Amino acid sequence: MSGTALALVLAGAFCHAVWNIVAKKAGGGAAFVFLFGVVSVVAAAPVAAWTWTRLPQHFDATMWCAAAGSGLIHVLYSLALQKAYREADFAVVYPVARGTGPMLSVVVAILLLGEAPSLVGGVSVGAILAGVFVSAGGAGLWRGGAQKRHLGALWGAATGAFIAAYTVLDGWAIKTLGMVPILFYAVGLAVRTLLLAPFALRRIDDLRREWRTRRAAILAVGLLSPTAYSLVLFAVQRAPVSYVAPVREISMLVGTFIGASLLREEMKPSQIAGAAIMLAGVVGLAWA
Incomplete structure (x- = not known):
């Protein structure tokens, strides 16, 4: 993975956390x-408009379907994430979500996109995923007597x-389609908003109250x-998805330490150990 791609992913991970x-x-x-x-x-919108003047791109039917599909999945992701945060602690939800995502992403990228990580890359990916698992509490997530933790892990x-x-x-x-990242993402954002609009606009009072309070x-x-x-989409232009997806999980390290302070959640030794393992994996991918 190039230094530029790594820097893009790490900056995106910080913003994400x-x-x-x-x-x-x-x-x-x-x-x-x-x-x-x-x-x-x-x-x-203005960033996408400026980009289009520099890199105009004609969207064919496949491109529109890809952008619309991405928008729909992002809506479901956002709703599931907010539900998870209402049901359980950040320290459980965030690492499990960020760990499950790249694990599945790497498998699908290898099977469907034909990507083949090197030995160092594969070991580094494994280290990051192992670090996420340890940070999330490891096998303890599935022990009895902690319904809230189990619910957080499930969501x-x-x-x-x-x-x-x-x-x-x-x-x-x-x-594969060669879509310009910011144009693709802007269309996806518009699709998300349009999909939620019929439901949200039926309750204008709720929207006004939400805006006032939050x-x-x-x-x-x-x-x-x-x-x-x-930032992640630009990184994907420069590195394999099977590398980019796990490196994004350095946000787990940022979230663990900042979240523990701001949300006043307990920071366990397993979280610190998991963060260290993830960091080792990120360093390995930088050399892969």
Whole structure:
């Protein structure tokens, strides 16, 4: 993986960890998802327009389907994530979601996209996934007597499945269809907003109340979320999806330490150990 690709992914991982912490503190539902989606569309539109003047691209039917499919999966991902944050601790949901996503992404990228990681790359990917598993609590996640933790793991895994789905679809669109990342992402953002609009606009009072009470969080998530993923899409142009997906999970390290402080959640030794294992895997991928 090139230094440029690694820098893009790490910057995106930092933005991702921060917006997830903000979203956890907000604890919003569908109205929250719709409003931060609107902010994302407004922020991305001028950037996409400027990009199109520099790199105009004609969308054929396959490209439109890919962008629409990505938008739909992102909606389901956002709703599942907010549900998970309402049901369980960030320290459980975030690592499980971020671990399940790349694990499935790597498998699908190898099987469907024909990617073949080198030995060092494969070992490094394994280290990152092992680190995520350890940070999440390892086998302890499935022991009895902790219904809230089990629920968080379940919703986290469901969220991770959506992460894997959009990661592979978006990687295919960028690498195989040759779509310009920011244009592809902007169309996907618009699709998400349109899909949620009929449900959100039926409850205008809820939207107004959500905006009044969570305005700062809506703006933060609405700006940081597209920034984080746009950086990842640019990285996919420069490196295999099977490398990019696991390196994104360095956000787990950032989220573990920042989240423990801001959310006042206990930081366990397993989380620190898992973060160290992930960091070793990221260093390995930098040399792969």
